Structures are given as C-alpha cells and as structure tokens.
Amino acid sequence: MASRLQGRFGRLARVPLAIAAAAGWGSTQGDGAPRPPSIVVILCDDLGYGDLGCFGHPTIRTPHLDRLAHEGQRWTSFYAAAPMCTPSRAGLLTGRWPIRSGMCSSRRRVLVPTSAGGLPPEEVTIAEALRERGYATACFGKWHLGHGASHRPLAQGFDQFFGTMHSNDMGRTEDAPKGLHAFRDPREVYWRVPLYRDDAMLEPAVEQATLTQRCTDEAVAFVRGAGDRPFFLYVPYHMPHAPQFSAPPFAGRSRRGRYGDAVEEIDASVGRLVAALDQAGRAASTLLVFTSDNGPWRADPEVGGDVGPLRGGKGEVFEGGLRVPTIFWGPGLVRPDTVLDLGSALDLFPTVCGLAGVAPPDERALDGFDLGPVLRGDGASARRHVFYYAGTELCAVRAGAFKAIFVTRATVPAGRASHDPPLLYCLDRDPGERQDVAARHPREVLDLRARWVQQRAIASAPSQLEVR
Amino acid sequence: MASRLQGRFGRLARVPLAIAAAAGWGSTQGDGAPRPPSIVVILCDDLGYGDLGCFGHPTIRTPHLDRLAHEGQRWTSFYAAAPMCTPSRAGLLTGRWPIRSGMCSSRRRVLVPTSAGGLPPEEVTIAEALRERGYATACFGKWHLGHGASHRPLAQGFDQFFGTMHSNDMGRTEDAPKGLHAFRDPREVYWRVPLYRDDAMLEPAVEQATLTQRCTDEAVAFVRGAGDRPFFLYVPYHMPHAPQFSAPPFAGRSRRGRYGDAVEEIDASVGRLVAALDQAGRAASTLLVFTSDNGPWRADPEVGGDVGPLRGGKGEVFEGGLRVPTIFWGPGLVRPDTVLDLGSALDLFPTVCGLAGVAPPDERALDGFDLGPVLRGDGASARRHVFYYAGTELCAVRAGAFKAIFVTRATVPAGRASHDPPLLYCLDRDPGERQDVAARHPREVLDLRARWVQQRAIASAPSQLEVR
Numbered sequence: 001m002a003s004r005l006q007g008r009f010g011r012l013a014r015v016p017l018a019i020a021a022a023a024g025w026g027s028t029q030g031d032g033a034p035r036p037p038s039i040v041v042i043l044c045d046d047l048g049y050g051d052l053g054c055f056g057h058p059t060i061r062t063p064h065l066d067r068l069a070h071e072g073q074r075w076t077s078f079y080a081a082a083p084m085c086t087p088s089r090a091g092l093l094t095g096r097w098p099i100r101s102g103m104c105s106s107r108r109r110v111l112v113p114t115s116a117g118g119l120p121p122e123e124v125t126i127a128e129a130l131r132e133r134g135y136a137t138a139c140f141g142k143w144h145l146g147h148g149a150s151h152r153p154l155a156q157g158f159d160q161f162f163g164t165m166h167s168n169d170m171g172r173t174e175d176a177p178k179g180l181h182a183f184r185d186p187r188e189v190y191w192r193v194p195l196y197r198d199d200a201m202l203e204p205a206v207e208q209a210t211l212t213q214r215c216t217d218e219a220v221a222f223v224r225g226a227g228d229r230p231f232f233l234y235v236p237y238h239m240p241h242a243p244q245f246s247a248p249p250f251a252g253r254s255r256r257g258r259y260g261d262a263v264e265e266i267d268a269s270v271g272r273l274v275a276a277l278d279q280a281g282r283a284a285s286t287l288l289v290f291t292s293d294n295g296p297w298r299a300d301p302e303v304g305g306d307v308g309p310l311r312g313g314k315g316e317v318f319e320g321g322l323r324v325p326t327i328f329w330g331p332g333l334v335r336p337d338t339v340l341d342l343g344s345a346l347d348l349f350p351t352v353c354g355l356a357g358v359a360p361p362d363e364r365a366l367d368g369f370d371l372g373p374v375l376r377g378d379g380a381s382a383r384r385h386v387f388y389y390a391g392t393e394l395c396a397v398r399a400g401a402f403k404a405i406f407v408t409r410a411t412v413p414a415g416r417a418s419h420d421p422p423l424l425y426c427l428d429r430d431p432g433e434r435q436d437v438a439a440r441h442p443r444e445v446l447d448l449r450a451r452w453v454q455q456r457a458i459a460s461a462p463s464q465l466e467v468r
Numbered sequence: 469m470a471s472r473l474q475g476r477f478g479r480l481a482r483v484p485l486a487i488a489a490a491a492g493w494g495s496t497q498g499d500g501a502p503r504p505p506s507i508v509v510i511l512c513d514d515l516g517y518g519d520l521g522c523f524g525h526p527t528i529r530t531p532h533l534d535r536l537a538h539e540g541q542r543w544t545s546f547y548a549a550a551p552m553c554t555p556s557r558a559g560l561l562t563g564r565w566p567i568r569s570g571m572c573s574s575r576r577r578v579l580v581p582t583s584a585g586g587l588p589p590e591e592v593t594i595a596e597a598l599r600e601r602g603y604a605t606a607c608f609g610k611w612h613l614g615h616g617a618s619h620r621p622l623a624q625g626f627d628q629f630f631g632t633m634h635s636n637d638m639g640r641t642e643d644a645p646k647g648l649h650a651f652r653d654p655r656e657v658y659w660r661v662p663l664y665r666d667d668a669m670l671e672p673a674v675e676q677a678t679l680t681q682r683c684t685d686e687a688v689a690f691v692r693g694a695g696d697r698p699f700f701l702y703v704p705y706h707m708p709h710a711p712q713f714s715a716p717p718f719a720g721r722s723r724r725g726r727y728g729d730a731v732e733e734i735d736a737s738v739g740r741l742v743a744a745l746d747q748a749g750r751a752a753s754t755l756l757v758f759t760s761d762n763g764p765w766r767a768d769p770e771v772g773g774d775v776g777p778l779r780g781g782k783g784e785v786f787e788g789g790l791r792v793p794t795i796f797w798g799p800g801l802v803r804p805d806t807v808l809d810l811g812s813a814l815d816l817f818p819t820v821c822g823l824a825g826v827a828p829p830d831e832r833a834l835d836g837f838d839l840g841p842v843l844r845g846d847g848a849s850a851r852r853h854v855f856y857y858a859g860t861e862l863c864a865v866r867a868g869a870f871k872a873i874f875v876t877r878a879t880v881p882a883g884r885a886s887h888d889p890p891l892l893y894c895l896d897r898d899p900g901e902r903q904d905v906a907a908r909h910p911r912e913v914l915d916l917r918a919r920w921v922q923q924r925a926i927a928s929a930p931s932q933l934e935v936r
Binding site: 427428 | 523526529768769775806900
C-alpha cells in the first residue's frame with residue numbers, strides 16, 4: 001500500500017457510494033453490463049479479538065490491516081460461526097449453522113487425519129455459488145473440512161487449492177516434547193503436515209516457516225493470472241495457530257514473540273495482496289474481508305493470542321471464543337466507518353451472493369443475512385441474534401446489547417456448567433462479561449430464553465467428525 | 469475535522485518532516501525567526517487504556533480521536549506519572565516525580581477541599597516555562613493541584629483559568645445515596661462543586677452536564693483570540709470521572725451508557741478544538757497531546773472504564789493503573805506511526821521545552837526525556853525506565869519489555885502486599901500480566917531490583933496532601 005494508493009483512497013472516500021454503485025462498481029464487462037466484484041476472504045487461525053493494532057494490541061504491528069480498517073469498516077461485533085476451527089469454517093463457507101451439515105459433534109471438536117467425514121457434497125459453498133456465476137475460485141491455506149475425495153476443496157467448488165488438509169499442529173511426531181513445551185520452543189521436526197496442490201500431495205512434510213509466504217505467493221499469482229474474470233479467493237492462513245513459524249524477515253522481528261511474528265507476517269502478506277489487486281487494476285472492484293476462525297488459544301499467554309477487552313477464548317462461549325477482529329475493505333464498495341452492528345461469518349455467503357448478483361440456493365435453510373446495506377452505508381444489519389454453540393450444544397444467545405449464557409463450557413466434553421437463570425451480560429456496556437445483570441433485566445432473560453428454545457429445535461445432522 | 473482537513477493532512481503526511489522542520493514548523497515570526505509551535509494538552513480524567521476506538525473499545529465511538537491517531541502517533545506504552553489524580557497532574561505539569569514536590573502521600577491519595585497544601589510555588593510548571601518564552605497560557609478544566617492563593621492556576625503560570633479546583637465527585641451533598649448508587653444513577657443535586665474563573669468563584673455549584681461543553685467553549689475562544697502568539701492550552705477535562713454527565717446531544721447517545729456518553733462528548737470536543745485550530749490557521753504549527761491522568765475506576769463495570777488488554781485499574785500498579793491511551797498529533801510536527809517506545813507524562817515538559825526552544829530549569833532535577841526525536845520520526849525514546857508509585861511508595865519498575873512488581877497495592881493504605889522475589893512480567897509478550905516469569909529471567913530481576921533500590925533513594929518532600 002504505497003503512496004500511490006493513498007491518493008486514490010483519499011479521493012474515493014469522499015465520493016458518495018451511490019455514485020460508485022450507479023457506475024457499476026467502477027467497472028463494466030465487455031458488453032457494458034456491470035462486472036460483479038471479486039471477493040477475497042482472508043481467514044486467520046486462532047487470531048484473537050485483541051491481536052491487531054486497530055483492535056488495540058500494544059505491541060503487534062499491523063500497519064497494513066490498520067490502514068484497511070481506516071479506509072474500510074472495522075466491525076467490533078462480528079462473530080465466527082463456532083469457537084472451534086472445523087465448524088467455524090463450515091459455517092463460513094456454507095452460510096449455515098454447522099449443526100445443519102454435521103460439521104460439529106458432541107464428542108469431538110474438529111476433524112483429525114483419522115476422521116472419516118467432511119463437508120457433505122450436497123452442501124453448497126460460496127465457491128460453488130460464485131463459480132456458477134463465472135467466477136474463478138481458489139483456496140490457498142488450511143482446509144480442515146475433510147480430506148476424502150468428496151470433501152476436498154476441488155470437490156467443493158474451488159478450481160485450485162494449495163495448502164494443507166488439517167491444522168499445522170496435527171501430524172505431531174515422536175520428536176516432539178509433551179504438552180505445551182512443543183509450542184513454546186517449536187521445531188519443524190515436531191510435525192509432519194502434508195502439503196497438497198489441488199488433489200495431489202506435493203510434500204509429505206511442509207516447511208512450516210514458509211507456509212504463510214507460499215500461500216501468499218499463490219494468492220498473488222492467482223490475482224495476476226485472473227485477467228478480467230471475477231474471482232473468489234479464499235486464503236485461510238495457518239497462522240497464528242500454534243506452533244507459530246514465520247519466514248525471514250518476520251521470524252524474531254516482533255516484540256510479541258513467535259505469535260507476533262506470525263501476525264506481522266500475515267499483515268505484510270495482506271499488504272502484498274492488496275498491492276497485487278491494485279497493480280492488476282482490481283482494487284476498486286474487489287471486496288476484501290479479513291477475519292478469524294475463532295478466538296485465541298488461552299492455555300499459555302505467550303503461545304496463544306489476546307482477547308483485548310473480552311473474556312474467555314477458543315472453545316469457550318464467552319465473547320473471546322467467537323467474537324473476532326473483522327475488517328471489510330473495498331474502495332467504492334465499502335463506506336469507511338466503525339460498525340457496531342451484529343455480524344457473523346454466516347453472513348458472508350448471502351452478502352457476496354448479493355454483490356455478485358447470485359440467488360442463494362433456495363432448497364436449503366440459510367442462516368446468514370446480506371450485509372450489503374451496512375457495507376454501502378445505507379442501512380443497518382438485518383442480523384438480530386447471534387448464537388454461541390460449543391460442539392452441537394447451543395450454549396448462549398445474543399440479541400442487541402444483551403447476551404444470555406445458559407451453559408458454559410471450555411472444552412468438549414469437559415468443563416460444562418448449566419446456568420438457570422442464565423448469566424446475563426450487557427455487552428455494549430460490559431464487553432468483558434464481568435457483571436451478571438440477570439436480576440435487573442427479567443424481560444431480556446425471558447426473550448433470550450425463548451429464542452434459545454426456538455433455536456435448539458434445529459436438528460443436528462449426523463456428525464462428520466467421528467474417527468474411523 | 470471536515471473534508472477540508474483531509475486533503476491537507478494527506479499531503480502533509482507525505483512531506484518529509486525534515487523539510488517541515490527546516491521551514492521553521494511552517495511559520496515564522498514577523499522578524500523572520502521561526503515561530504515556536506503552540507501546545508495543546510488534553511487530559512482526561514480516569515479514561516482507561518481501552519476506552520477509545522483506536523485503542524480497541526467495541527462500542528464507544530471516537531471518530532475524531534481515531535483520526536488524530538491515524539494522522540499522528542498512537543503511543544501504546546505511555547504512562548501517567550501516578551495511578552491517582554493529584555500526583556499524576558503534578559508530574560505532568562512539572563516533569564518531576566510527584567515525591568519531589570510533596571504532591572503525594574503515604575496516607576492520602578489526592579487533594580481534597582480540606583487539604584491545606586498544593587503544588588509548591590517554587591515548582592516550575594510547563595505554563596511558567598512557556599510563558600517566559602512569550603506564550604499565552606490557559607487552563608480550562610479540573611485543576612486539582614491546590615486551591616490556596618499560591619497553588620491556584622494563576623499562581624502557577626496560567627494567564628487564564630476556567631473550571632473547578634477539585635474533582636467532580638467532591639462536595640457530595642446529603643441528597644446523595646451511599647456508595648456506588650450515587651454514581652449509577654447520578655443527579656446534579658448530589659454534588660455541589662464550585663466553578664471558578666481565574667481566581668474568583670463564578671458559581672457555587674456548577675451544572676455538571678455542561679462542564680465539558682463550557683470548557684471546550686473556553687478553549688475554542690482562547691484559540692480564536694490568540695492571534696499570532698504561540699500558546700500553551702491545557703484542557704484537563706473532568707470526564708469521564710464518575711459521576712458522568714453530558715450535554716445534549718451526547719446524553720443517552722452512546723451504547724456504553726453514561727460513561728460512553730462522556731467519552732464521546734470529549735471526542736467531539738476535540739474535533740471542535742481541532743477545527744478551531746484549523747480555522748485560525750494554527751493546525752500546522754501546533755502539537756496536540758491527548759492522554760489520561762490515570763487508569764479507570766474499576767469498582768463497577770458500568771460506572772468505570774475499561775483497560776482493554778491490561779490488568780488492574782486506577783490506584784493500582786498493574787498496567788491498567790498507569791498506562792494510558794495517548795495520541796500525539798501535529799501535521800508537520802509529528803510523523804504518523806504507532807509508537808511502542810516508552811513514554812511518560814513526565815516527558816511532556818522537556819518535549820515542549822525542546823519544541824519551544826526553552827531551556828528547562830536547571831536548578832532542579834527533571835525526570836522527563838525529550839520525545840522530540842520520536843515525534844519527528846528520527847530517533848527512539850531516550851526513556852529506559854518507568855516507575856510505578858502508589859502514594860510515596862515505589863512499587864514497580866519497568867525497563868524495556870520487563871516489569872518487576874515489588875509491592876502490589878490497590879489503595880492507600882489498604883491492600884498492600886510485598887513480593888520477594890518480585891512478580892516479573894514480559895509486557896511486550898504478556899500485556900495482561902498473566903504469567904509471572906521471574907524464575908525464567910533472574911538477570912532481569914537483578915537489574916530491575918537494582919534500579920528499584922536506586923530510585924527509592926530519592927527523598928520525599930513533605931506531603932502537601934494532609935488535611936487542615
């Protein structure tokens with residue numbers, strides 16, 4: 001994001017968006033019809049709510065993301081679909097609560113290399129919906145939605161794939177010390193994670209230090225090779241999930257240790273990607289979304305991330321587990337603002353369908369809302385509720401400022417506690433969930449309980465997460 | 469900050485600062501000599517580290533301050549001189565640890581209306597130093613450094629004063645309910661706080677709801693009336709100290725309750741002030757500093773503020789007590805950046821003296837460092853240590869990333885605990901002070917203990933805080 005961009009953004013920021021919209025997002029197809037915008041979704045792994053400069057981190061430097069937040073929209077109440085990796089990704093790509101696809105379980109939290117299942121072929125992903133409309137599609141990063149023939153990226157709407165099928169801490173070797181020690185001072189030999197290109201294994205054990213860089217290289221090449229065709233580019237970075245590895249010059253550079261190195265490398269990678277969009281003349285016709293799959297791992301302050309003002313972390317239904325740092329950016333598409341409205345990763349599917357002029361699949365229930373009016377600055381979010389699942393269990397409900405927690409659980413199956421009356425927090429006034437105000441707000445408790453009962457009626461599909 | 473400013477800031481941000489400096493800060497006196505820059509210091513009361521949008525608050529809207537942070541410098545490790553009001557302000561205005569002036573005590577935390585003392589006349593304030601150089605000086609807000617004839621603003625270097633001598637929660641009436649109830653649902657009749665203009669009482673009980681607005685009105689009028697003369701404008705807002713009051717349209721507007729209303733009114737007030745600087749043609753020759761006197765009151769989640777990722781709050785020596793959200797802004801004076809260097813309110817005195825070309829008083833020890841090189845972007849902060857006092861007791865020391873806490877105390881005199889070995893935190897990696905790493909870093913413990921012993925040798929001046 002060099003000075004070349006600054007001037008253009010500065011100018012665009014003052015152009016009423018209605019004009020940009022009337023101009024067909026600033027670009028037309030050869031036949032004069034408006035060209036649908038391209039979509040870039042960058043998904044971090046275990047990045048905490050407080051881990052970016054623009055979300056208040058004191059020592060992690062994220063100048064590129066800070067600039068995107070300033071030029072676009074910083075969403076402060078945006079939620080992952082689940083507090084764990086696999087169900088969160090399933091929700092993001094399908095726009096449906098993971099219980100509908102069986103991508104969550106009461107016994108297992110995520111898919112592992114010995115799991116039999118994966119995202120069912122009958123599910124429709126964003127990639128499938130946009131490919132129907134002529135989009136080029138690609139996924140570069142961590143898939144984690146199944147490695148069977150019918151579950152892989154190329155079976156789920158992506159033209160291209162480069163990355164790993166599972167998390168970067170899976171395939172742990174006998175060289176690795178026990179427990180947290182492997183993450184506090186990690187070495188490449190502790191893990192053997194296979195790298196894939198499309199459907200074929202490329203390397204039996206990828207070098208983790210170059211993973212972020214190589215995924216970014218692929219993304220940049222994809223943008224350069226897209227020509228005039230609209231594209232859907234999904235970049236689910238492996239980092240900053242433990243173990244954190246970074247390539248030079250990022251390794252050892254940040255003040256936040258390996259975790260900060262990984263986040264700063266992602267920040268610079270986003271900068272590279274935006275520069276590539278600009279060089280390809282695509283920046284003004286692209287929506288970029290930056291978010292995280294769930295909150296940070298809180299087992300160790302240095303190995304895991306930070307939740308900023310929130311409470312809890314990965315796997316929990318306190319805010320730190322699901323509320324994620326989210327930026328929408330797109331000159332001409334997104335009106336600069338800080339957005340306090342409710343949003344969810346489930347909303348990306350209908351939102352990008354709206355932008356692309358694609359009718360969402362009507363044969364199945366969609367749980368997301370089109371955020372287009374908020375992005376354009378001409379309306380509020382239609383989302384009224386956020387649901388907090390741990391595995392298949394609906395634990396908490398938010399409506400407006402209030403959130404009722406009926407069940408707290410840190411892990412599946414351990415650490416479960418029921419609350420009757422539920423814990424009630426006013427998140428607008430008490431983002432850290434410090435003060436239970438159930439006694440002062442009986443009507444909100446009633447309303448949220450009714451919504452909880454209603455949502456629990458949604459049946460779980462058979463779990464895809466069990467091992468063979 | 470209308471669009472009129474955007475273009476100029478965008479342009480200035482790309483002008484090398486050396487050029488601006490060589491041009492005499494963009495302005496000259498009538499005789500052709502460079503005109504020294506004006507200084508605006510905006511000090512909030514009990515504003516927490518996490519209470520601005522640009523420091524990560526999820527629901528308090530601070531678009532003006534966010535913009536200043538983006539155009540200027542956001543300092544993420546900037547410290548108040550003390551975790552309580554009176555000593556903090558004494559440190560800021562004198563550049564000296566409050567124990568040197570007697571503006572702290574082992575028994576009382578702040579000055580009260582029955583205190584006999586105040587800032588000793590022999591202390592030199594920023595206002596006195598700059599007035600010597602021909603600056604117009606003014607203080608509009610909360611003084612809290614003594615109300616005797618020799619302690620008042622007009623006796624301490626200020627040409628003008630408008631505001632109160634003490635905090636807005638002092639002068640509590642018999643109408644007020646006990647304890648926190650008076651703050652949860654505050655009414656004007658619960659407090660009688662006298663308002664002063666210069667040395668004369670103007671109103672026996674100021675209307676608190678209009679305090680921020682009236683102080684801003686005074687500040688705007690002062691800027692407009694300054695002509696070409698350089699000025700030092702000190703605006704120590706009463707808010708968001710409890711009880712929070714705001715004028716329309718801010719009362720009831722924020723999602724964060726009364727606390728958020730007060731912060732959003734201050735944000736808009738800063739916007740008014742910057743607009744006034746711009747209209748007077750003074751924006752390019754003014755350094756604006758925005759900071760807080762100490763961390764937020766943590767007795768109640770709604771009544772007090774938020775510390776973001778930090779631990780503790782007002783009165784404590786955990787980070788939340790002293791680390792404050794700080795912005796330096798000045799087109800042509802300040803190079804846009806996020807600054808991780810150590811800074812302290814004590815550094816303002818030598819920094820503004822450096823900008824104004826004033827030699828600091830040499831007959832007394834100054835504890836601050838000139839931050840000019842960091843502001844210009846051509847050097848690092850010379851500050852190597854931060855000290856954490858509670859009252860007269862030195863409780864903790866930070867050097868670089870590490871902080872050793874030898875004594876924790878929440879209030880004076882209650883809640884004191886000694887730690888041997890000290891608690892040691894790596895703040896760069898663990899800003900929330902969650903993991904004591906003393907056992908892993910014996911050398912850092914030794915270094916910080918030596919510095920602690922050395923600093924404790926500074927003798928305390930007789931306390932000014934005792935009651936008559």
